[in-house]
Amino acid sequence: MSEASILVVEDDVAISRLICLHLQHAGFKTASCENGREAADRLLQEDYQLLVLDRMIPGMRGLELTRWLRKQEKTRQLPILMITALGMPEERVRGLNEGVDDYLGKPFEPEEVVARVRALLRRHGEQLAAGRETGPVQLDTDALNARVQGKTVELRPLEFKLLQVLMKKPGKVRSRDYLLDHVWGTNNFVEERTVDVTIKRLRKALDKQQAGQYIRTIRGAGYCFSLE
Numbered sequence: 001m002s003e004a005s006i007l008v009v010e011d012d013v014a015i016s017r018l019i020c021l022h023l024q025h026a027g028f029k030t031a032s033c034e035n036g037r038e039a040a041d042r043l044l045q046e047d048y049q050l051l052v053l054d055r056m057i058p059g060m061r062g063l064e065l066t067r068w069l070r071k072q073e074k075t076r077q078l079p080i081l082m083i084t085a086l087g088m089p090e091e092r093v094r095g096l097n098e099g100v101d102d103y104l105g106k107p108f109e110p111e112e113v114v115a116r117v118r119a120l121l122r123r124h125g126e127q128l129a130a131g132r133e134t135g136p137v138q139l140d141t142d143a144l145n146a147r148v149q150g151k152t153v154e155l156r157p158l159e160f161k162l163l164q165v166l167m168k169k170p171g172k173v174r175s176r177d178y179l180l181d182h183v184w185g186t187n188n189f190v191e192e193r194t195v196d197v198t199i200k201r202l203r204k205a206l207d208k209q210q211a212g213q214y215i216r217t218i219r220g221a222g223y224c225f226s227l228e
Helices: 013-025 036-045 062-071 089-098 110-129 157-168 176-184 193-207
Strands: 005-009 029-033 050-054 080-084 102-105 137-140 145-148 151-153 215-218 222-225
Touching (some): 013 029, 036 062, 050 062, 157 193, 176 193
Parallel strands (some): 050 080
Antiparallel strands (some): 137 145, 215 222
16 A cells, blocks of 8 residues: 555645645655646546545646546546635535545645545545445446446445445444444545435435335444345
8 A cells, every 4th residue: 555656636835845745755656736626637646545635726626627537438436535715514525425525625734644644545445446236226436326227326436435335235224423433534524414315315316226125224223234
């Protein structure tokens, strides 16, 4: 993990240098740029394992770049840590729905950037390993969607991550707190009801192929994926 290459996209040169310096001291390789369009070109031409992205960059805003990256085959699964001064819960949820993996508000401690990067890379590795087929449902980790008996079910990034976590251990009940930590990420201050809303959307998507019933609600405990 320490050999991972990270692209830092931040238009404040001092902040960019600070982030890169601490990541380098932690053993990571870094590159940086200040413009969203330049970042898009570099991410397609070069290989990076993670993106640290400021939300309010010129050329192409952070969320616009995120949406674009999630449509490209090469960068569809690239972990994204977004840094922003917009720390309101609704802004964080919006970003997570667009495909951001974790948020860090400004101001921040550089050591926390390193910790978040390590956690994201670890979680990303676990998610890739969790791509599997369980009964009629198969996760397509390349396209970030599901297939039910060969038919594609389009999922939003959060819905895919949620299904992936639940399918990792079929029949295992996961609490809302567990799902918040493993899907939305720690320290994102997302309310528990957000889990319920996303579960509802996931079921609705799977119901198009008569598979919504595999997401079970365990009253007072949480949710699980089960074919029984």
